[in-house]
Structures are given as structure tokens and as C-alpha cells.
Amino acid sequence: MTAPVRERAALDPEVVAIAADRAAAYRDAGLWRQELVSDLVLDRCRAQPDRCAVVDGDRRMTYAELARAVHEAAGRLRTLGIAPGDRVCVQLPNCLEYVVLVLALQHVGAPPVLILPAFREHELNHIVSVTRPVALAVDSGTRRFDQHGLARTLRDRHPGLRHLLVRGADRLAEGETDLAQLCRPGPGGTAPGTRRTGAAAAGAAPHDAAVFLLSGGTTGLPKAIPRTHEGYGYMIRTAVGIAGITSKSVTLAVMPAAHGFVMNCPGVLGTLIAGGRVVLANPNSPAGAFELIERERVTHCTLVPTLMLQWLAAAPGSGADLSSLEVIQVGGARPGAEAAARVRTELGATLQQCYGMSEGLLCFTRLDDLDETVHTTQGSAASAADEFRVVGADGRPVAQGEMGELLTRGPYTVAGYYRNPEATAAAFTPDGFYRTGDLVRLDPVGNVVLEGRVRDSINRGGEKISAEELESIAQRHPRIVQAAGVAMAHELYGEAVCLYAVLDGGGPLGLRELRRFLEQQGLAAFKFPERLEIVDALPLTGIGKIDKKALREDIAGRLAAGTP
Known part of the structure; x- marks a missing residue:
């Protein structure tokens, strides 16, 4: 039996908790552990300080440097007054500062709200209104879009937004902090210890939010989804094994890390927890990604079907050495079976179809599945503790193999949205099942076949x-x-x-x-x-x-x- 959870109220009572009986069962089964996601990474830093952890262009950071950067950034965040239970919105491209900041915020107990770089004022204003952050981390922007200027507008509009953490700005005003300086490593030496003492002891507990992901917004503006350390950590650890991530793995992040698929399935965090290397990039073409694959000997990558098709079209004439590729995860939509079959022949990698949602559930085809399963299904649930119901329009279960809406609950599926009781009541059943809105069929062994959407x-x-x-x-x-x-x-x-x-x-x-x-x-x-x-x-x-x-x-x- 696992140790009991610390007797402390949640930092944020507006995070909807999973029913107590199920939470106790997950802890008793050893699925939920007394650990924080950031500490899982920092423990790895102590175990292999000299290994390269993160690559961002010409910048390379070892695990020891990553630990020092996280600890220094956490201290600087506390100096700014960012405290346990606060929230910080993070809208950054894939970069070294992104990784350091996310881990540092988790270390402080101020969960990051991960926002896609493509979101603009319409979406950002809503997200800030709902999550009420004390800080917003942004890039300075481009010639086409002044991200820094928009951040200032939002700060003027929302009095609780006290700090802007800005990457790449030439000039900073009062209340603005240079993100690169905030995330710089401390003095050299071995990686610092990771267990919390003194001032850091007031940080998050395992039942607090580790991160806020955002819904796809299929029924309107995005909804905020708090993922607790217990469930989130279990999900990442499980995905690491299913994807075959080890300390020898090299993961290339080409899609925005704000996608849960890229950050945690197992993604950036899972690779670091396993002791592998993360390569961060924002390539404009398959050629740029192929160059990184060849240079860094990338083994794993996450794509949506659109990018998969672009890679398949570009690979034959590229001349790039893609022989290091082992696994390409494809999710976000259902790829065609014929295109899926080409991943092995044209990219030389095993295709792993992934299906899931920011609210929780993950399904994967397994690396040893038959080709037919890999090419035509979206795989089976990551955990034996995941529960499925497939129901018709009347809410009653359909027969095996028939199409219906998928409802699910499990050890890493949330129980509700943040500060949105109406959406929670509409999306979750009284006994805790999440209505995915996806029309699926289940094959005889439990693989999901995605057929479409219930909602518009x-x-x-x-x-x-x-x-x-x-x-x-x-x-x-x-x-x-x-x-x-x-x-x-x-x-x-x-x-x-x-x-x-x-x-x-x-x-x-x-x-x-x-x-x-x-x-x-x-x-x-x-x-x-x-x-x-x-x-x-x-x-x-x-x-x-x-x-x-x-x-x-x-x-x-x-x-x-x-x-x-």
C-alpha cells in the first residue's frame, strides 16, 4: 500500500477532485504515487548529471545544467512573489526556456497554463479570464504579430496579471522580466538535490495541479483542464513504457509543446523522466526536421496526420539519413490506412497511432501490434484501469462493434473543468465518466476505431x-x-x-x-x-x-x- 497523501487541503479548491473511493483505489494499487512531476525530472538530473538533456538550436543543456536552471528559476519566481497555488500562463515556441519554466513553476507549486502559440487576443483574453494568472510568459513576437504588445494589453485589462515574462524583447518596462535571464543556470558543479526543504516545502502536493492543459474548444472557447501530479505523473510513466522511451532515446518536438500530445504522451516530459534527450525545434518544412533527425540521431517524434503526409512526400528526394528513427507517433486525427502503411517503408520507423484528449484518456497501438491493427485502429487504452462505455444517442450501451459515443474515466482522466461548472455538468456523468464527443467502434480486443464527432x-x-x-x-x-x-x-x-x-x-x-x-x-x-x-x-x-x-x-x- 502506498503512503497516505499529506493531510493538507488542496492549494486550489476549484480543481474538481476525482471521487474519494476511486482516488483511494488508485493509490492502493500503486498507480498514484507520492511524487511531483518536476521531481521525477530532477531526480534524473542527479542520476546522470553529465548527459545532454535538451537541445535548442546551437544551445545544449546537460541534466546538471537543467537542474541548476530549474532551481534558480524557481528562486527568481518566488522573488517576484509567485507562490504556491498561483497560476502562470505560458505561450512560447519550442525553446529551452519553455522546458525550464514549466519545471520551475511545478517546483514552486504554481502550475503553468500551456497555451498554443497560434492563439490570439480572442482566445487569450478568455483563458486569462478563466485561469486568473499572476504572470504571463510570452515571446516578443514577430514582424507580423506583436505578442509582447498583446501581453501588455492583457495585463492592463486584467489587474491580477502582475508580471510579464518576456523572451527576446529589446526593452522591458516595469513589471516585465527577461525570461532568458530568469531561466539561466546557476553556478557550475553537480546537480543540486531535488527534495524540498525550508521555503520550498510549501509547494505543491501530489493531489495539486501540475499543469493546466486546454480543451480543443470544439463547443466554443477553450476550457481549462487541471491535471494533478498524481494522475499526470502516472500517465506519463505509463506512456514512456508504451512508446519504448529509454535513456538512449532522442525525442524531436516539432509541433508546439503546448499540445499535451507533445508535452506528455510521453513527449518532452516523458523523455526527460526516462533520461533521454529532447530536441526542440520549430521547423518550417520537413527538410528542417530531417536535418535535425540526421544531426541528433532522433529516435522518436510526434506528428499529426498532416505533418505525416508532408514528411512522406518529402522523404524520398531529401537525401537525409533518417535511419535513426524508431517510432513516429501520429495522433490528433485519424490517418488514412494507406498513408499509415507508408511510414514503415518510406520513413523506416514504426508507426504508433495515438488517440486521446487533454481531459485524460490515452490510447496507443502497441509497438508489436500487427500491421492491420496499426494501420486501421487508434489502439487500446494505456492503462488497464481505464474504463470505457460506448453509448447510443439514448445513452444506453451499444452492442460490441457498433458505433456510439465514447465515455471514459480512469486514473488520469479529470473529473471536471476549471471554474466552469456548466461545462463540467454537461461533459461528465454523475458517476465520473467523461463524454468525449467522439463516435467510435471497439474491435473484439478493445482497440478504438475513431469514426467522427457527435458535436459540430x-x-x-x-x-x-x-x-x-x-x-x-x-x-x-x-x-x-x-x-x-x-x-x-x-x-x-x-x-x-x-x-x-x-x-x-x-x-x-x-x-x-x-x-x-x-x-x-x-x-x-x-x-x-x-x-x-x-x-x-x-x-x-x-x-x-x-x-x-x-x-x-x-x-x-x-x-x-x-x-x-
């Missing part, structure tokens, strides 16, 4: 886009009376957005003008429509709702006929 959303290359959210913002345009977004087939992304719009009769409206307007509204660019159809009226169902099925059929017919 568009899956653009693994990024979930809420039609409702896009419609609401598009209808702010002075010319648009009514709007309806639907998924249409797309050769590269699998699905893309087609927006149908009814205008006020005052003249034409082009797609380019609409996209500029959505940009001005602060909407993330990946949510923009790829096609705009102007219609006199939207079709309605018998009960007066917009007939999305008719619109999907209409755009499918237009695409099939080659209508521009």
Missing part, C-alpha cells in the same frame, strides 16, 4: 475548430446577417472550414476580406475558413435549426463537381 466541429489537421465559435465571430462583420461553418474535405488537412454566409444585400464579400476581419477580431488563423459560399438563405431542418447536414452535402457536391 471541424478537425483541421488535428486542430479542433468550433463551428459555433467561428459563426459567432463572423457574424460581427457588418455585412454578414447569418453564418454557418461546416467541414469540407481537404487534401492536406483532412478537413477544412467552409463558411456559408447570408449577406445584407449591400454588395459582395470576398474570402480574403473576411479572413482579414477575423484576424482583426483576434481569432487564431488556423480557425479561418478556407472557402466562403455566399447564399440567399441557409437551409433549415423541420424544427427550424440550420441544416448542417444539407450544407455538408452541398459543399461535397461542389468539390466533386470541381465548382470554384
